[in-house]
Amino acid sequence: MANLTKAINKNLFDSILPTFGNPRVHIPVWDEGQKMFLCEEYESANGHRYYKGVRFCDRIVVVEKVGLYHNWTYIDGIEVYAFNGTRLELVQKKDYEKEFRNESFIRKESETMVCNYIEGVLKAQKSSMTQAELEEKAKAIIDGCYKSFLDVDFNTRLTQILPQIEQK
Amino acid sequence: MDTSLVLVAAKALPALSGSSLIYSPEKNVYHTLGYTSAAGNTYYRAIRFSDRLAVYYDIGEGSVRTFLNGITLFAWNGQKANIIAQKFWGGCNWRDFNERSAKEESILMLKDYLAGQAKAMGSMVAESQLLDFSRSMIEATHQKRLA
Numbered sequence: 001m002a003n004l005t006k007a008i009n010k011n012l013f014d015s016i017l018p019t020f021g022n023p024r025v026h027i028p029v030w031d032e033g034q035k036m037f038l039c040e041e042y043e044s045a046n047g048h049r050y051y052k053g054v055r056f057c058d059r060i061v062v063v064e065k066v067g068l069y070h071n072w073t074y075i076d077g078i079e080v081y082a083f084n085g086t087r088l089e090l091v092q093k094k095d096y097e098k099e100f101r102n103e104s105f106i107r108k109e110s111e112t113m114v115c116n117y118i119e120g121v122l123k124a125q126k127s128s129m130t131q132a133e134l135e136e137k138a139k140a141i142i143d144g145c146y147k148s149f150l151d152v153d154f155n156t157r158l159t160q161i162l163p164q165i166e167q168k
Numbered sequence: 169m170d171t172s173l174v175l176v177a178a179k180a181l182p183a184l185s186g187s188s189l190i191y192s193p194e195k196n197v198y199h200t201l202g203y204t205s206a207a208g209n210t211y212y213r214a215i216r217f218s219d220r221l222a223v224y225y226d227i228g229e230g231s232v233r234t235f236l237n238g239i240t241l242f243a244w245n246g247q248k249a250n251i252i253a254q255k256f257w258g259g260c261n262w263r264d265f266n267e268r269s270a271k272e273e274s275i276l277m278l279k280d281y282l283a284g285q286a287k288a289m290g291s292m293v294a295e296s297q298l299l300d301f302s303r304s305m306i307e308a309t310h311q312k313r314l315a
Binding site: 009012013016017018019020021022023024025027028029030031032033034038041043049051070071073101102103149150156159 | 200202203211212213219220221226238243244245246247248250251252253254255256259277280281282283284285286287288289291293297301305
């Protein structure tokens with residue numbers, strides 16, 4: 001039985017960490033260190049590397065565009081999507097010029113963007129909320145996006161949105 | 169050096185933005201040429217790899233200390249490499265470079281990657297088995313490749 005388990009796990013490991021020349025199974029990569037899924041990675045002709053980092057909760061999706069050049073890692077853009085049924089709708093977008101990637105900067109920017117989105121919707125509906133309430137709401141939503149996929153109570157159904165992000 | 173690994177290095181060492189590599193046999197590690205800032209700090213990458221993965225350390229050398237600014241793990245996908253885990257340090261969260269702790273950090277990063285993949289595939293793998301496999305994979309990148 002122990003050998004069978006070992007054999008099954010060897011096949012699993014071979015598919016997710018294959019030897020050079022063999023294809024890796026197409027499963028979204030969860031990066032626990034950055035608390036996000038890594039998608040759409042590619043390398044340009046001059047050796048720069050780009051990928052999208054995706055975080056989400058049951059309310060919004062935050063996509064960060066990351067660029068790696070020489071020794072530096074830049075944040076090229078942040079996009080915030082809201083759900084409309086099972087579809088995603090872009091509600092905020094921000095691009096950056098030569099901004100070094102910094103975790104606390106991204107978190108703060110994400111909170112501000114969610115705050116701006118809610119404020120805009122409220123204004124369009126001729127409704128309002130205090131700034132403190134808005135900020136608290138936005139912070140709670142973004143905090144929810146930093147939940148670990150490895151946690152037992154992570155809502156794995158939400159990973160179904162990843163193919164939609166890859167198509168954008 | 170093992171010819172198959174020479175092939176790997178030539179074809180797939182990723183995201184070097186055209187940097188040249190220097191091999192340091194005593195530590196079995198590749199270094200990028202790096203960059204020296206106006207303040208006199210030097211930044212470079214230290215790279216180790218095996219037939220399963222590549223491990224990059226982002227290192228900063230100041231006048232007194234050597235810092236570990238980040239670790240990136242790559243897995244092979246055919247003949248290309250894909251990022252599977254990244255971690256950065258710096259600012260008030262700075263970290264001194266230490267071979268042993270950087271290696272331990274790499275093992276934990278790889279373990280988390282494997283745990284995420286296993287979970288996404290609906291497989292249950294014991295934490296101890298993930299850790300053993302990760303350790304052996306990272307150890308493999310540290311093995312001497314020169315004959």
